[in-house]
Amino acid sequence: MGKEEIAGVRRIHLLKVPLDILKEEDLEAVVKTLARRAEKQQIILLGFRDFMKSRRDPERRRMMKEAALILPTSKALIRGARFLKLGEPVRHMPFEFVIRFLGVLEKMNGTVYILGSRSRELNISSGNLRDSFPGLRIVGRHQGYFLPEREQDIVMAIKKATPALLLAGGGLKGNDLWLLRRKDSFHEGMYLWCRECFDIFCGKAKRLTRAQWDRGLYLIPGFFKNPLRLFGLLPRLYYNLLLLIYRIGKL
DSSP, X not given: XXXXXXXXXXXXXXXXXXXXXXXXXXXXXXXXXXXXXXXEEEEEEEOHHHHHHHTTOHHHHXXXXXXXXXEEOOHHHHHHHHHTTOOOOOOOOHHHHHHHHHHXXXXXXXXXXXXXXXXXXXXXXXXXXXXXXXXXXXXXXXXSSOOGGGHHHHHHHHHHHOOSEEEEOSSOTTTHHHHHHHGGGSXXXXXXXXXXXXXXXXXXXXXXXXXXXXXXXXXXXHHHHOGGGGGGHHHHHHHHHHHHHHHHHHO
């Protein structure tokens, strides 16, 4: 997994971290290709912080190596790829991507298992998904933040449901790494973790427009809640330095 080429997808390596170039117009065909594969396939929506972690964390590097699809969500990653002349990656908006992904699965009469969030929010999300995608079959659901002793039963329930897509959100220990660590126990299918999806599905968080997301307005509330996030500028300076070193090394 993660090695076989997919028509419509070009894999590059930015500072040794794999990224995929997927144009918006090719998304539907790529989702259909993945859905027809009898493989275990993790799809990653990669932001800047997790990108930087992937350079030093062996487990996250393994996840990137094995992933079927890795799509950048950060402007910094797009700029970096252009600076190193690796191509023109497309920046994908996570919630919008998930909506389009579910829309393609609906056309295929696909199935989904939803995992994450609190019980009340999960129930609302499930109902809203059924209303929005009536042709998409929800074959199971379970809240996140569960007790460790419940995990084996949850993993078994997911395996028995054999969903085309396991859509996961908040409340999983390790976030997207949780999917990697349990992958061997799952049935063939696609696995996708999206941090904010369930909050938007249940109305707990407001859906941003593409223009708001492009301007980075989603970052502002986080700075007010935790001003220490300003120290996040240091990894970006380091990232820019690495880009310059790599660029000079290739001249």
